[in-house]
Amino acid sequence: MKKVIVVGGGPAGLMAAEVLSAAGVEVHLYDAMPSVGRKFLLAGKGGLNLTHAEPIDIFASRYGARRTQIEALLQGFDATQVRAWAKGLGVDTFVGSSGRVFPADMKAAPLLRAWLHRLRSAGVQFSMRHRWIGWADDGALKFSTPAGEVQAQADAVVLALGGGSWARLGSNGAWVPWLQARGVAVAPLLPANCGFDAQGGWSEHFAIRFAGQPFKSVAIEFTNSQGVGFRRKGEFVATVTGVEGSLIYAASNLLRDEIVGQGQATFRLDLLPDMTPEQVLAEVTHPRGSRSLSSHLKSRLHIDGIKAALLHERLSKEQINDPAALAAAIKALPITLVAARPLDEAISSAGGVLFEVMDAHLMLEQLPGVFCAGEMLDWEAPTGGYLLTACFASGHQAGAGVLAYLGGK
Numbered sequence: 579m580k581k582v583i584v585v586g587g588g589p590a591g592l593m594a595a596e597v598l599s600a601a602g603v604e605v606h607l608y609d610a611m612p613s614v615g616r617k618f619l620l621a622g623k624g625g626l627n628l629t630h631a632e633p634i635d636i637f638a639s640r641y642g643a644r645r646t647q648i649e650a651l652l653q654g655f656d657a658t659q660v661r662a663w664a665k666g667l668g669v670d671t672f673v674g675s676s677g678r679v680f681p682a683d684m685k686a687a688p689l690l691r692a693w694l695h696r697l698r699s700a701g702v703q704f705s706m707r708h709r710w711i712g713w714a715d716d717g718a719l720k721f722s723t724p725a726g727e728v729q730a731q732a733d734a735v736v737l738a739l740g741g742g743s744w745a746r747l748g749s750n751g752a753w754v755p756w757l758q759a760r761g762v763a764v765a766p767l768l769p770a771n772c773g774f775d776a777q778g779g780w781s782e783h784f785a786i787r788f789a790g791q792p793f794k795s796v797a798i799e800f801t802n803s804q805g806v807g808f809r810r811k812g813e814f815v816a817t818v819t820g821v822e823g824s825l826i827y828a829a830s831n832l833l834r835d836e837i838v839g840q841g842q843a844t845f846r847l848d849l850l851p852d853m854t855p856e857q858v859l860a861e862v863t864h865p866r867g868s869r870s871l872s873s874h875l876k877s878r879l880h881i882d883g884i885k886a887a888l889l890h891e892r893l894s895k896e897q898i899n900d901p902a903a904l905a906a907a908i909k910a911l912p913i914t915l916v917a918a919r920p921l922d923e924a925i926s927s928a929g930g931v932l933f934e935v936m937d938a939h940l941m942l943e944q945l946p947g948v949f950c951a952g953e954m955l956d957w958e959a960p961t962g963g964y965l966l967t968a969c970f971a972s973g974h975q976a977g978a979g980v981l982a983y984l985g986g987k
């Protein structure tokens with residue numbers, strides 16, 4: 579019987595282990611943490627958006643520059659198969675109003691429990707608290723464990739070490755230099771689906787009063803220096819130093835790359851996306867009698883709370899008192915961002931092992947018999963279930979690739 583080592587027990591590594599164990603291969607799965615699937619469980623706190631129900635063409639477009647590579651992986655394991663896989667573990671899924679797919683109970687723990695039970699029954703052996711630290715001279719994998727260093731050999735290896743966000747859950751990106759030292763090209767890990775720091779920060783008053791509060795029913799518009807544009811309605815949250823949340827995450831790759839290239843990125847915030855500029859101007863200039871400007875904005879335009887505070891935060895007294903300037907700011911308030919928040923705080927990582935140094939089965943050209951899967955590969959995607967789906971699909975592909983490799987040995 580052939581023996582395969584999988585390093586990393588996130589969704590990608592577990593999926594590779596599933597494919598391999600189902601084919602009768604002896605699978606040893608090592609993970610640095612005391613238990614597997616910690617980020618998957620954390621994703622469950624947000625409802626566990628497993629995948630998305632939109633047509634495959636639109637789905638594949640979410641992977642941007644890596645569409646071709648991820649589309650090839652999805653041919654082996656797509657959104658429909660993600661749902662069938664969950665169902666096979668006794669967990670029904672449903673399509674939410676936005677097309678996002680969730681487990682019926684919106685939890686990760688029952689799914690992970692059933693999955694681990696199935697993997698153990700199929701013979702997968704789990705070694706926890708084994709942090710892979712590179713290769714020994716004879717090609718064995720070296721692990722640091724509470725009992726000291728141990729080494730292990732196998733006929734093939736799947737590395738599914740995750741990206742570099744939320745290091746306390748296990749993936750810390752420490753593998754990057756070890757693969758680079760072996761001649762494997764790795765794009766630097768960068769924050770994806772991340773928050774940003776606003777230029778000059780917020781005033782103390784704004785930060786204390788409004789950090790954590792949402793901007794609801796707003797839109798943001800951003801065009802980068804190459805003319806690529808983004809406009810979408812949604813909501814986001816003020817933080818102590820800037821902004822984060824779903825609408826910001828959706829634009830975060832463009833904003834991040836613009837900051838890397840230009841030092842800053844300015845988006846325009848539309849506080850009333852359902853009104854035209856003319857309607858807003860008409861309401862702002864509507865006679866207000868003895869009413870204060872604040873109560874006028876609140877009663878005519880429903881602008882109060884964090885939206886009103888932001889206008890005061892970013893506009894001068896003169897602009898606030900100039901109806902044309904105020905109306906223009908309500909429709910397109912410039913917010914300049916100067917830094918992405920650190921990778922550790924991000925939902926996911928961009929960067930990783932380049933597809934160009936792997937074959938179609940995700941085997942490293944420099945290291946025959948070593949396959950890579952999951953977020954450690956060089957792709958990124960917005961939230962919406964695209965992250966987990968690509969992790970499952972790449973784990974599936976790596977597992978199938980190992981089988982083909984072992985079959986040809």
Ligand SMILES: Cc1cc2nc3c(=O)[nH]c(=O)nc-3n(C[C@H](O)[C@H](O)[C@H](O)COP(=O)(O)OP(=O)(O)OC[C@H]3O[C@@H](n4cnc5c(N)ncnc54)[C@H](O)[C@@H]3O)c2cc1C
Pocket residue numbers: 585586587588589590591608609610611613614615616617618620621622624625626627628629708709710711738739740741743744747748749750751752753924925926951952953954962963964965966967969
């Ligand atoms: C707050 C949050 C919410 C999210 N919600 C969603 C969501 O709803 N939908 C979605 O699609 N995606 C979501 N994601 C993203 C998704 O969870 C990740 O993309 C996915 O878990 C990555 O899978 P992976 O297997 O590649 O890596 P990981 O899940 O990070 O697993 C990697 C594993 O490798 C282990 N490891 C790392 N280095 C070593 C080493 N040297 N030796 C041994 N073991 C090692 C780690 O301990 C870990 O167990 C969310 C992420 C976060 C942070």
